[in-house]
Amino acid sequence: MNFWSKCTDRLENDLPQQQFNTWIRPLQSVEDAQSIRLLAPNQFVLNWVQNHYLNDITEYLQSIAGANAPSVSLEIGSRAAVQSPQESSIERIQSFKPTPAAPIRHVDEAPMPSNLNPNFVFDTFVEGKSNQLARAASIQIGENPGTAYNPLFIYGGVGLGKTHLMHAVGNMIVKTNPKARVVYVHSEGFVAQMVKALQHNTIDDFKRRFRSVNALLIDDVQFFAGKERSQEEFFHTFNALFESQQQIILSSDRFPKEVSGLEERLKSRFGWGLTVAIEPPDLETRVAILKSKADQLFGVDLPNEVAFFIGKRVRSNIRELEGALRRIIANAEFTGRAITQEFAKDALRDMLAAQDKQVTIENIQKTVAEYFKIRTSELLSAKRSRTIARPRQIAMALAKELTNHSLPEIGEAFGGRDHTTVLYATRKIVELKESDHRVEEDYANLLRTLTS
Amino acid sequence: MSKQLALGFTLPEKATLESYVPATNEQAVADMAACARGHGEPFIYLWGSAQTGKSHLLQAATQIADEAGRSALYIPLDQAKQFSPEIFDDLEQLNLICLDGVEQIAGDPAWEQGLFNLFNRIREQGNSLLVSAQCSPLSLPIKLPDLSSRLSWGLCYQLQPLDDQQKVTALIEDAARRGLEMSEESAGYILRHTPRDMGSLRQLLEELDQASLEAQRRLTIPFIKAFLQRNPT
Numbered sequence: 251m252n253f254w255s256k257c258t259d260r261l262e263n264d265l266p267q268q269q270f271n272t273w274i275r276p277l278q279s280v281e282d283a284q285s286i287r288l289l290a291p292n293q294f295v296l297n298w299v300q301n302h303y304l305n306d307i308t309e310y311l312q313s314i315a316g317a318n319a320p321s322v323s324l325e326i327g328s329r330a331a332v333q334s335p336q337e338s339s340i341e342r343i344q345s346f347k348p349t350p351a352a353p354i355r356h357v358d359e360a361p362m363p364s365n366l367n368p369n370f371v372f373d374t375f376v377e378g379k380s381n382q383l384a385r386a387a388s389i390q391i392g393e394n395p396g397t398a399y400n401p402l403f404i405y406g407g408v409g410l411g412k413t414h415l416m417h418a419v420g421n422m423i424v425k426t427n428p429k430a431r432v433v434y435v436h437s438e439g440f441v442a443q444m445v446k447a448l449q450h451n452t453i454d455d456f457k458r459r460f461r462s463v464n465a466l467l468i469d470d471v472q473f474f475a476g477k478e479r480s481q482e483e484f485f486h487t488f489n490a491l492f493e494s495q496q497q498i499i500l501s502s503d504r505f506p507k508e509v510s511g512l513e514e515r516l517k518s519r520f521g522w523g524l525t526v527a528i529e530p531p532d533l534e535t536r537v538a539i540l541k542s543k544a545d546q547l548f549g550v551d552l553p554n555e556v557a558f559f560i561g562k563r564v565r566s567n568i569r570e571l572e573g574a575l576r577r578i579i580a581n582a583e584f585t586g587r588a589i590t591q592e593f594a595k596d597a598l599r600d601m602l603a604a605q606d607k608q609v610t611i612e613n614i615q616k617t618v619a620e621y622f623k624i625r626t627s628e629l630l631s632a633k634r635s636r637t638i639a640r641p642r643q644i645a646m647a648l649a650k651e652l653t654n655h656s657l658p659e660i661g662e663a664f665g666g667r668d669h670t671t672v673l674y675a676t677r678k679i680v681e682l683k684e685s686d687h688r689v690e691e692d693y694a695n696l697l698r699t700l701t702s
Numbered sequence: 703m704s705k706q707l708a709l710g711f712t713l714p715e716k717a718t719l720e721s722y723v724p725a726t727n728e729q730a731v732a733d734m735a736a737c738a739r740g741h742g743e744p745f746i747y748l749w750g751s752a753q754t755g756k757s758h759l760l761q762a763a764t765q766i767a768d769e770a771g772r773s774a775l776y777i778p779l780d781q782a783k784q785f786s787p788e789i790f791d792d793l794e795q796l797n798l799i800c801l802d803g804v805e806q807i808a809g810d811p812a813w814e815q816g817l818f819n820l821f822n823r824i825r826e827q828g829n830s831l832l833v834s835a836q837c838s839p840l841s842l843p844i845k846l847p848d849l850s851s852r853l854s855w856g857l858c859y860q861l862q863p864l865d866d867q868q869k870v871t872a873l874i875e876d877a878a879r880r881g882l883e884m885s886e887e888s889a890g891y892i893l894r895h896t897p898r899d900m901g902s903l904r905q906l907l908e909e910l911d912q913a914s915l916e917a918q919r920r921l922t923i924p925f926i927k928a929f930l931q932r933n934p935t
Contacts (some may be wrong), residue, residue: 267716268757268778271764276775276796291775292791328773328795365826404844409851438819502846569855573839576743576857584729600860601838 253320254286257310261303273299278329286311286320289327296324307384310337339669362459365434366424369546370417376542378535381411384526388415390496392422395430395465399524401488401498405505406528407698412501415528423465433460434467441473441480442683457483461490465497471520472502475511485516492519530569530694536561540571547572547580556594563602564627572600607653609700611663617700618645621692630665644676644693650676652700717761718874721866721879723872727755730859734759737830738766738774744828745856749835753899754861756834760800763832772797779806787816794823800832801904804853808843817848827885831856864900866893873903877921880911891923909933 260275277299279290288307290296304324311319348618372392377385386408390398397471401421420432435443438461447456461465466487474481491498504507505527506520530540537557544552564574581597582589586618595602621624622641629642642664649660657669664672682689708736724731725816731874736742748756760776767774773796777789780803793799824831835842838860839853864872872888896906909928910921919925 254795267761268776271761271776271800272778273776275764275768276773278773291793291795292733292788294786294788294791295775328792328793436819436822439824442819501712567851567854573854573856577859579731580733580743580857584732601840601858650783 251282252279253311253315254281254288257307260310260314261306269478273303278327280329281320286322288322288324290324291326291328291330293326296326300324330673333522346413358441362431362433362463364420364424364432366420367417368421370414371421372418373416374542374546375411376531376535376539378531378538380529380531380535381394381415384412384415384528387418387423387500387524391499392419392426394433395419395423395497396495400492401500401520401523403520403523403525404499404501404504404528405503407503407530407567407695408442409569411568412528413469413494416469416499416501419497420465420467423497427464431462432467434443434469436469437473437480440468440484440536441477444483458485460487463491463496465486465499466491467499469501470503471500471512472504472509474516475509478513481513481516485513485519488516488519492522496520498523526589530565530698533558533561533565534567536568536571539568543572543575544579547575550579550582550589553589553591553593556589559594560598561590563598566698574601577601583592611649611653611655611660614645614648614652614700615663618648618696621696621699632665633645640689643678644689644696646672647679647693648696648700651697717758718765719762720760721876722755722758722762723868724863725876726862729880730861731759733857733859734763734832735766737832738763738772739770740767740772740797740830743857744830745833746823746831747833747839747853747856747858749834749838751836751863753901755856755900756861757802759861760802760832760834763798763800767798767830772908774798774800774841775801776802779803782806782810782813787812790816790820794827794829795806796829798830798832799824800834802831802834804835805837805842810843811845814844814846814849818846818852821849821852848890866898869893869898869900869903870902873907875905876907877911878906882911883912884923888921888923888926891926895927 258274262270265274273295276291276295279448280287280289285301290299294696304322308319308322311322372385372389375381375385382402387399388400388404406412416435418432423432425431444453444456447453468484474484488498500519500520505559506517506525509517509520537554540557540560541554543550544550544557552575560571560574560578571702578589578594578597581587582593587593615626615629618641622637624638624641627637629645631638633639646660646664648659649655649663653660655663657672661667661669661672677691679693683693684690717730717851719735722731723814725731730746730748733742734748737744737746748759750756755818758779764776771803775793775796775798777800779801792849801817804817806819819903821831833856839858842849842850844853870886870893873889873892874884877889892903892906896902910926913929914921914925917925
């Protein structure tokens with residue numbers, strides 16, 4: 251047994267278990283006869299261990315090994331955990347003592363990974379009315395990168411498949427041209443890599459690597475908001491790629507012009523190519539997504555009635571649909587029972603209860619009022635101006651869709667109105683959703699907020 | 703050992719898989735253990751009221767991972783005020799990350815952003831994440847929709863508390879692990895006369911263990927009754 255193992259045995263006995271699991275367990279050791287280098291996953295853990303436990307560790311080692319006790323130092327880094335000690339390699343070590351910046355093998359020197367998920371391809375992307383245009387544009391770009399539309403800007407709510415489409419384009423480009431350098435990175439990843447490059451004085455490498463790709467896919471650009479240095483760097487990267495006709499694909503939760511905290515010059519460039527929206531999927535698409543995911547992820551043929559059952563109850567986004575599906579499949583594997591509608595209902599009981607609990611008429615009124623920046627009391631008042639009446643009608647339609655209250659009950663909850671008013675409001679909103687894009691969007695946003 | 707360490711919060715008994723009574727939570731526990739070993743689902747969200755053993759399970763998970771040769775860490779987010787979101791930096795390098803009490807950071811933009819980034823990095827890296835909370839992902843007051851939807855993505859279980867009969871069984875098993883013999887009658891007596899949450903029951907068992915050792919007596923009802931009269935709960 252090596253010294254560090256003996257030391258952790260004692261620490262495990264002497265320290266409260268929580269402290270051991272938080273600060274000592276994640277430490278990895280690299281030992282030789284004279285020294286132990288303890289690798290902490292990050293600076294925060296390193297500092298904490300240094301301040302709270304290093305003296306104890308040193309004392310323990312002295313009591314175990316006496317005069318032969320090895321010296322102890324703390325560093326940031328990690329060792330591949332499942333390799334044997336002989337095979338182990340140290341990655342990303344930054345020496346903590348005595349020289350803070352003496353990299354053994356720094357991450358920036360490694361070739362830039364594509365980060366493409368091979369499972370995110372067009373074959374596994376379920377097409378529906380809500381994503382038709384975005385999918386078609388993405389396929390065209392996959393076939394003609396850099397020339398069809400540049401940049402492609404995909405926007406829409408969370409968990410609707412933006413990332414899937416980006417990866418699908420990337421995978422298609424690489425499939426057609428295996429030598430193409432395609433890089434997918436989340437905007438936060440871009441920022442983090444840039445910060446590290448600045449810290450380690452390797453910003454030129456960073457620039458060169460990002461500006462030499464054939465396709466750059468940046469997810470969730472809204473997270474660039476307020477990060478001026480990153481925006482500036484990305485601006486130059488964008489220009490370099492655009493001018494050399496390399497493909498750029500961006501995603502965001504909203505239309506380019508509406509992303510706050512971004513420089514105008516970036517916003518305008520984001521709109522140079524094609525901007526496409528992904529809307530929340532309709533029921534039929536949700537059902538198709540569920541069946542497709544059940545097959546791809548678990549090899550399960552999900553019965554239609556079960557897919558419809560889940561699709562009707564989980565409507566906010568695809569991640570939540572997948573979460574529900576995972577739970578049903580896990581229950582089926584654990585119990586060995588067949589997946590029926592009753593079984594699904596039982597498996598999702600706690601999830602559905604939590605959802606039902608959340609959507610009340612009161613909650614709908616509050617959410618709608620906040621959304622339209624009016625007071626809840628105005629929704630319940632006799633006021634008939636358009637700015638009040640329209641939100642009121644939307645709130646009534648939402649109450650009918652999301653709760654089990656009767657129409658008279660809904661009318662009563664809206665300042666004692668008649669049930670025919672609720673009926674009229676509901677029909678009016680159905681009609682407006684067809685004819686007025688703004689109403690359709692407001693309704694979809696509110697529905698998403700209330701059911702997520 | 704310094705005084706500061708001795709004063710830290712400690713569980714009366716080591717939180718291991720063996721010392722957890724799964725009762726109706728058998729499936730959640732099995733999937734959690736598989737996740738800790740690196741099999742099965744890479745992201746599991748466990749939620750339930752206080753005293754359903756969330757901290758116990760997450761701490762046990764780090765030990766299971768360790769035994770499987772996987773690096774792991776446990777973060778009690780009820781102590782988030784003492785930490786900073788920088789504690790999440792580069793954690794995706796570890797094979798298993800256990801975040802206990804995620805409701806504690808809900809609504810704090812810096813922590814939410816930090817967790818969102820960590821979640822994405824763990825997924826890219828292919829490592830595992832165990833999260834616990836007092837409420838379901840849908841009821842968590844998370845403000846960042848991108849994080850909220852990700853927390854709904856994984857396998858999610860509500861942990862059910864033990865009923866009184868299951869607590870009796872748990873007490874008897876806990877006592878046996880300490881080398882103490884406790885009859886069903888004695889355990890039932892404790893349940894009828896003291897606070898019934900598992901934390902209090904385990905604390906009492908630890909005190910009874912000490913008292914029975916000092917008095918060289920077995921855990922009979924008269925002994926327990928006398929102890930409770932001397933040490934009212």
